[in-house]
Amino acid sequence: AEKFGFGKTATAEEIAGWDIDIRPDGLGLPPGEGSVSEGEALYEQLCATCHGLFGEGEGRWPVLAGGKGTLTEERPTKTVGSYWPYASTLFDYIRRAMPFTAPRSLTDEQVYHITAYVLYLNEIVDDEFVLTHENLAQIEMPNKDGFFVDPRPDAQNTRCMKDCADPKTMKIEGTLKGITPVGHFIEGADAPAASHEGQEELEREK
Amino acid sequence: AEKFGFGKTATAEEIAGWDIDIRPDGLGLPPGEGSVSEGEALYEQLCATCHGLFGEGEGRWPVLAGGKGTLTEERPTKTVGSYWPYASTLFDYIRRAMPFTAPRSLTDEQVYHITAYVLYLNEIVDDEFVLTHENLAQIEMPNKDGFFVDPRPDAQNTRCMKDCADPKTMKIEGTLKGITPVGHFIEGADAPAASHEGQEELEREK
Amino acid sequence: GGVAGTVFASKAAASSNLPPMEPTWGKMLGHGVVEYPYGQPSKYESHVVRRTVPWLTAESISSISMSPLHDLKGIITPNGLVFERYHAGVPQIDPEEHRLMIHGLVERPIIFTMEDLMRFPSVSEIKFIECPANGGMEWKGAQMEALQFTHGMLSCCEWTGVPLRVLLDEVGIKPEGKWILAEGADGAHMSRSIPLEKALDDTLVVYAQNGEMLRPEQGYPLRLLNPGWEGNTSIKWLRRLEVGDKPWYHREETSKYTDLMPDGRARKFSFVQETNSVITNPCPENPIKNSGLIEIEGLAWSGRGRIKQVDISFDGGVSWVPANLKGLVLSKSLTRFSLVTKWNGQPWLLQSRAIDETGYVQPTLKQLREARGGNSIYHKNSIHTWKVANNGEVTNVQIS
Amino acid sequence: GGVAGTVFASKAAASSNLPPMEPTWGKMLGHGVVEYPYGQPSKYESHVVRRTVPWLTAESISSISMSPLHDLKGIITPNGLVFERYHAGVPQIDPEEHRLMIHGLVERPIIFTMEDLMRFPSVSEIKFIECPANGGMEWKGAQMEALQFTHGMLSCCEWTGVPLRVLLDEVGIKPEGKWILAEGADGAHMSRSIPLEKALDDTLVVYAQNGEMLRPEQGYPLRLLNPGWEGNTSIKWLRRLEVGDKPWYHREETSKYTDLMPDGRARKFSFVQETNSVITNPCPENPIKNSGLIEIEGLAWSGRGRIKQVDISFDGGVSWVPANLKGLVLSKSLTRFSLVTKWNGQPWLLQSRAIDETGYVQPTLKQLREARGGNSIYHKNSIHTWKVANNGEVTNVQIS
Ligand code: HEC
Numbered sequence A, B: 001a002e003k004f005g006f007g008k009t010a011t012a013e014e015i016a017g018w019d020i021d022i023r024p025d026g027l028g029l030p031p032g033e034g035s036v037s038e039g040e041a042l043y044e045q046l047c048a049t050c051h052g053l054f055g056e057g058e059g060r061w062p063v064l065a066g067g068k069g070t071l072t073e074e075r076p077t078k079t080v081g082s083y084w085p086y087a088s089t090l091f092d093y094i095r096r097a098m099p100f101t102a103p104r105s106l107t108d109e110q111v112y113h114i115t116a117y118v119l120y121l122n123e124i125v126d127d128e129f130v131l132t133h134e135n136l137a138q139i140e141m142p143n144k145d146g147f148f149v150d151p152r153p154d155a156q157n158t159r160c161m162k163d164c165a166d167p168k169t170m171k172i173e174g175t176l177k178g179i180t181p182v183g184h185f186i187e188g189a190d191a192p193a194a195s196h197e198g199q200e201e202l203e204r205e206k
Numbered sequence C, D: 001g002g003v004a005g006t007v008f009a010s011k012a013a014a015s016s017n018l019p020p021m022e023p024t025w026g027k028m029l030g031h032g033v034v035e036y037p038y039g040q041p042s043k044y045e046s047h048v049v050r051r052t053v054p055w056l057t058a059e060s061i062s063s064i065s066m067s068p069l070h071d072l073k074g075i076i077t078p079n080g081l082v083f084e085r086y087h088a089g090v091p092q093i094d095p096e097e098h099r100l101m102i103h104g105l106v107e108r109p110i111i112f113t114m115e116d117l118m119r120f121p122s123v124s125e126i127k128f129i130e131c132p133a134n135g136g137m138e139w140k141g142a143q144m145e146a147l148q149f150t151h152g153m154l155s156c157c158e159w160t161g162v163p164l165r166v167l168l169d170e171v172g173i174k175p176e177g178k179w180i181l182a183e184g185a186d187g188a189h190m191s192r193s194i195p196l197e198k199a200l201d202d203t204l205v206v207y208a209q210n211g212e213m214l215r216p217e218q219g220y221p222l223r224l225l226n227p228g229w230e231g232n233t234s235i236k237w238l239r240r241l242e243v244g245d246k247p248w249y250h251r252e253e254t255s256k257y258t259d260l261m262p263d264g265r266a267r268k269f270s271f272v273q274e275t276n277s278v279i280t281n282p283c284p285e286n287p288i289k290n291s292g293l294i295e296i297e298g299l300a301w302s303g304r305g306r307i308k309q310v311d312i313s314f315d316g317g318v319s320w321v322p323a324n325l326k327g328l329v330l331s332k333s334l335t336r337f338s339l340v341t342k343w344n345g346q347p348w349l350l351q352s353r354a355i356d357e358t359g360y361v362q363p364t365l366k367q368l369r370e371a372r373g374g375n376s377i378y379h380k381n382s383i384h385t386w387k388v389a390n391n392g393e394v395t396n397v398q399i400s
C-alpha cells in the first residue's frame, strides 16, 4: 500500500536518548561497569529506605532479596534471587523506574553499581564482583528455568445443565470479614472512603 | 403478559394536583372565569416587563400580540393572534410555565383573567369579555385552519453520481461575517466564549 | 499548498521534552489513584466544550448550547459534552422524591418511584438526539462560521431505561387511548403529544446515559427518549404521562415546532429527524494543514433507521464518489463515514450526501427551499458545503 | 420475604415535593446553558465513584482503583469511572510535546507528533480493558464484600485510534522482526513485549475514549490497546515502540504478570483475559428489596471473542437455565445478560456462567484451583457465587 508519509525520520541521536531497554542477551546495555562495593553505598543511600538494608523491604515496600526455595510454599516470596529469570531485567528496571520518586535520575554507571549490589544481596555474585556490559548476559539466575509459555485454556468446563454438582457435598465458605473497604456503605462517608487516606481513617474508626 | 406490579396506584387527589393540561375541546379546564379588565392589571404587573404593555415584547423577549397577516411575509411575526390555532394552548401554557421566573405561581382564576387579557390584546375578544371554562373551547382563533399534518418526505433527491449539477450556473454564497461566536478561535479565550456573558464581552472587544 | 503548523513547530523546537531528552513527566511521580474519584479531562483539553450562540435567545435559561462535533471521535458523545436545550434552566431534582405518574385512559393509574422504574428489565440502546432547529440558522443563507454552530445541536449516547410499552402494559391502556401527553417536572413543565403508535414502538423511559445516571442537563433522574424524533419530544425531567384520545396542541406543538410554509400554512407533528450528514474533517475548526493523504471524515444519521450509504462530492455536487461507513452502523444512531484521498492545495467544494435504508436520499438545499421556502426554521437536513481554499482554510458556503 | 425500603419511604412521606403537590423544582428556574461548559453528574450521584482497597499496595501512586460495576448500566463505562492502574502516578503530558517513536528492526524509524497520528484514518471500537489481577484477591478464599472489589478492575469504552498495523506498515518491519516492545512516558516507563502477530492483528494506538481525547488516567494523549489481553499490556502514555527479534523479559513480564503454579514453575506471556461473567443485580451493593419479579442482570466478557451464551444457576451450580443476551454483543466487549424471574424470600446461591463463540465454558473455581493452585494471582475468571439470604441481603461466598 502507498505510505502516508506522516511523521519525521528519527535520527540516531534521538533514538539513542530514548532507547533504554535491555534484553537477556545483553542487547541494549550501555558500555560501563559497576562493583558490589560501590553499589553498597549507593543502595544504602538511594534504595534502602524502601527496600531495606538487606533487600528485605521496609513496611509494605517490595522485598528484593531472599525467598529462595519458597516458590512451592503456601506464601511464596518472589524476589530477584528467588524468581527473576534474567539479570538484564534488574538493570533495565532500575534504570527505567528507580528510585521510585526520581526515575531516570541515575547514571548508567550508578545503575551498574547498584545492580551488582542487588545481585550480591541475592547471593548471585560475591562481594568482589564487577558487573560489566560484557558479563551481565552470562549471569545465571537461580530461577532461569522457572518459566514456560502459557498453556491456557487449561480448565475444561462443559455446559452441563442439570445435576452438575452434588448439593450434599457442597461446601460454602463466606467472606473473610473486616478486610473489604466498607466505608462507602456507611451513610455520608462516600467520598473519603474512595481514597487511601480516607479509607484508612474510616477503618480506624471501625 | 404477567404484570410486574411495581409502583402504587395513583389516587384521584394525587392525579388532580399534577393533571394540569388543557385540550382544545376544553378537557382539563378547572372551573372558573376571568375578565379582560381584571386581566389587564395582572398582566401589567406580572407580564409586561418582558412581553411589553401591548404584547409587543420588550427587547428580545417573546412578542405575544400583533403580526396578523405576516405569515406569508419575509419576516413573519408568529403570535397568539397571528399563529396559534387554539385558545386552550394559551391557558395551558400560562398556567404551566408563566410568569417565566415563577412558574405554577398563579391561581386558576388569575390564569383566566390573564388569558382573557392576552386574547383581548390580540383582538380576539372585546374589553367586556369574561372567559369561562365553558366558553374557552368555543373561541375561534384567527389561524385555526392554518395547520396540516407533516407530509414529509417532501424533497425527492436521487443518488446521481455524475453531471448532477451545472458548474457554470452554480452560485456560491459565503458566510455572513461577524455573526458567529468566534471567541474560541482567539487564543486563550476558550472558556468564556462558551457562555452568554463571556461571549458578549468578547464580541464587544472585537 | 497547505498551511504550515507554525505555532506547533516553534513551541516544540524550544522544548527539552523531546527525544533524545527525557521529558520532565518521565522523571517524576504523578498523582495516585482516586485522587479524582470521578475523573476529569486533561487540562490541555479545556477548549473542548459546549458553546452557545448568545443572540439566538434573550438569555441562557431558555436557550441552547452545541456539542463540539469537530473535536469528537467515534459515535459516542461523552456526557460532559452532550448539547443542552432548556426552557426553564436545569432543575436540581432529588431522585428519591421524583415520581412518574401514568394516568388518563388507563385501567389503573400508577405512580412510580425511581426505584420502581429501575426494577423493570432494562434495555440499553445507542441513539442520537438532535434538536429540530439544528442548522435552522442557515435556511436563508450561510450564517455560522463553524461546524459546532451549523450542526452541533446533536449528540449520541448509549441510553438505558424501560421501553414505554412495558409501562403502558402495566397501567393497561383503554381502547380509546390514541395519544400520550408527556410532561416535564422543570419550571417549563414542557409538554408534548406523542402518538400511541410511537410509544408502543421504540420510545424509552430513560434513567441512564453512557453507563451512568442521566446528567442533570439531560433530564436527571428520568427522561423520555423518542428515537429518531425531534429532541423536543424526548421530554426531560419526565414526571407525567397521560393517555388520551386526541392530541393536546400545547405550546410546543403549535407556537413552536411547527414548520411554516410559504403559503402561510404550517406543518404540525413534524416528528422525524430526516436523514442528514456533515463532514467533520476538514471543517472550519479543522482546516487542512498539510498536503498529501487526508481522511475525509464525517457523521451521518437518520431518524428513519440505518444509514446505508454516504457519498462525497469535491466539486459542489457535480460528481460524487462513495465513502465507506466505519465502525458500528446502528439504527437512529450517529454513523461515521470516511474516504481517504489526496489534497495538494486544490480548492474543494466538499459535500456529503447520506442515504438511509429506506432509500431516502439527503436533499439539496435548493430542493428543501423549493419545497418549504425559507421560514420553516426546523428540520433543515440538506447537503452541506464546506469550501476548502488553496491554503487549507475551510469556510461555510451555500450553493444554489 | 423482602426488606422494606424504609429510609426511602420515610423521607418521601415527609416531603412536599410529591403529588398532588408541585415540587419546589417546578416553581423556579434552574441554571442556564454553558453554566458548565463541560458537564458533571448530579450531586445526588456523588456515591458513584471509583474506589480502592488501600491494603493492596503501599501507597496510592502505584496502585489500583475499581469501577463501580453495581451502579453502571449498559456496556459503556463513562470516562470518569474507568478503573485506574498506575505504577508511577498520572503524568501531566503536554500533547504538543508528546512523541511516539517507532524504531528497531524497521526500514525507516519514525517520530510521530499527536497531529501526525491523528491524520491517519481512524477506527473506533468498543472493547473492554481488564486488569489480569481482577478478582485476584479471591484465589484463596472469599475476601471482598462487594462487587466493586471482586470484579471492578474492568471497564469498557469506545476507543478511537490507528491500527498499529498501519503504523508498522509506515516504518516497514524487517523480516527478522517478531516482537514489539511498547514503552510508556510516565515515571514507570512501563514496558511490555508484544508478539508481532497480535500487533498486526487487532492492536490499536489509541488517542480517544468515548468520543473525547483520552483521560489522563487512561494514557493521555496516547496509549496502546491490545483488545482482550491483560490490561497491563495496553501501555499508557505510549512513547516508544521498538521492533525486535525476541521478547525483552522486562520486569512486568517476569517479576509480575507471570502465573506461579504449585510446582514452583510459572507461566509467562499469559496474555488473554479468558471468558468471564458476574451478576450485577442482585449483588452485595444491590440487595433484593422486594418480593416479586426481578431482573437478574449481569456482565459477561471474553478476550477470546464474542459471548455466545450465559447460563444462570440459583442453586450453586447444580442446575442451570439459559439467560438472554441483551443489547450489543460485540467481540472483546462487555455484554449484558438478563433473566426475569421471581423471588419470594427463598435463599439463592446465584451464579452466572459465560460461554464464548469458540465454545470455551467459564470454569468453576474448583477447576481453576485444580489446574493452578492458589498462588497464581492473575487470570481468575471462575464462576462467581452470590449468596442471597431470605431477607434479600447478598454476600460473596465460595463453593467447593
Ligand atoms: C520511595 C520508595 C522507593 C525507593 C527509594 C526505591 N524503590 Fe524500588 N520500588 C518501590 C516501589 C513502590 C516499587 C514497586 C513499583 C510498582 O510495581 O509499581 C519498587 C520496585 C522495585 C523493584 C522491583 C521489585 C519486584 O519485585 O518486581 C526493584 C528491583 C527495585 N524497586 C529496586 C530499587 C532500587 C535499586 C532502588 C534505588 C536505586 C530503589 N528501588 C528505590 C519503591 C522504592
Ligand code: HEC
Residues within 6 Å of the ligand: B043, B046, B047, B048, B049, B050, B051, B061, B062, B063, B064, B078, B079, B080, B090, B093, B094, B098, B099, B100, B101, B114, B118, C058, C062, C086, C087, C088, C251, C255, C256
Ligand atoms: C422574566 C420574563 C418573563 C415574564 C415576566 C413573563 N414571561 Fe412569558 N415568556 C418569557 C420567555 C423567556 C418565554 C419563552 C420561553 C421558552 O420558550 O422557553 C415566554 C413565553 C411566553 C408565551 C409563549 C410565547 C410564544 O410565542 O410561544 C406566552 C403566551 C407568555 N410567555 C405569556 C406570559 C404571561 C401571560 C406572563 C405573565 C403572567 C408572562 N409571560 C411573564 C418571559 C417572560
Ligand SMILES: [Ca+2]
Residues within 6 Å of the ligand: A019, A020, A021, A022, A028, D242
Ligand atoms: Ca532497544
Ligand SMILES: [Ca+2]
Residues within 6 Å of the ligand: A040, A044
Ligand atoms: Ca552496609
Ligand SMILES: [Ca+2]
Residues within 6 Å of the ligand: B019, B020, B021, B022, B028, C242
Ligand atoms: Ca389531563
Ligand SMILES: [Ca+2]
Residues within 6 Å of the ligand: B040, B044
Ligand atoms: Ca393599561
Ligand SMILES: [Ca+2]
Residues within 6 Å of the ligand: C118, C119, C120, C121, C122, D281, D295, D297
Ligand atoms: Ca433493572
Ligand SMILES: [Ca+2]
Residues within 6 Å of the ligand: C281, C295, C297, D118, D119, D120, D121, D122
Ligand atoms: Ca483522522
Ligand SMILES: [Co+2]
Residues within 6 Å of the ligand: C132, C230, C257, C258, C269, C270, C271, C272, C378, C379
Ligand atoms: Co418538527
Ligand SMILES: [Co+2]
Residues within 6 Å of the ligand: D132, D230, D257, D258, D269, D270, D271, D272, D378, D379
Ligand atoms: Co497474564
